[in-house]
Amino acid sequence: MSRRKKSFPCGHKGYGQICHRCAQQQATWEQKRKRKNEWQETFAQDPIDLRALPKNVVVKARNIIMGLQTANNYRDFHGKRLRHDRLVISIPVTRNYRLLCRDYGSFLTPEEVISHEEYNVCKPGS
Numbered sequence: 648m649s650r651r652k653k654s655f656p657c658g659h660k661g662y663g664q665i666c667h668r669c670a671q672q673q674a675t676w677e678q679k680r681k682r683k684n685e686w687q688e689t690f691a692q693d694p695i696d697l698r699a700l701p702k703n704v705v706v707k708a709r710n711i712i713m714g715l716q717t718a719n720n721y722r723d724f725h726g727k728r729l730r731h732d733r734l735v736i737s738i739p740v741t742r743n744y745r746l747l748c749r750d751y752g753s754f755l756t757p758e759e760v761i762s763h764e765e766y767n768v769c770k771p772g773s
């Protein structure tokens with residue numbers, strides 16, 4: 648059997664039945680797509696929609712939400728009540744994002760994650 652390089656339809660040269668460079672590329676793409684799908688699927692578990700947020704914000708927001716579920720103390724996360732609505736608690740997620748939670752007395756419910764700009768806009772009188 649000859650071990651001569653041949654040209655594949657894709658333009659690459661190599662040995663064997665398929666182009667290993669393209670097969671490798673394909674595998675990488677599939678892995679990336681799979682990882683992306685897995686990431687997308689994790690949002691179904693969230694009590695609030697975090698899809699539009701950057702990944703680091705999503706991860707931090709989830710940590711806070713989980714922490715609130717177990718410890719139920721927003722002060723652990725430097726949360727503060729809004730001045731104009733004492734039942735809403737704002738918890739810093741990153742420098743630019745806040746998690747808003749509603750206080751139902753015995754428990755807190757996460758409502759949404761908003762950016763610092765949105766947060767300032769929704770604050771009346773500022």
Ligand SMILES: [Zn+2]
Pocket residue numbers: 655657658659666667668669670
């Ligand atoms: Zn190829």
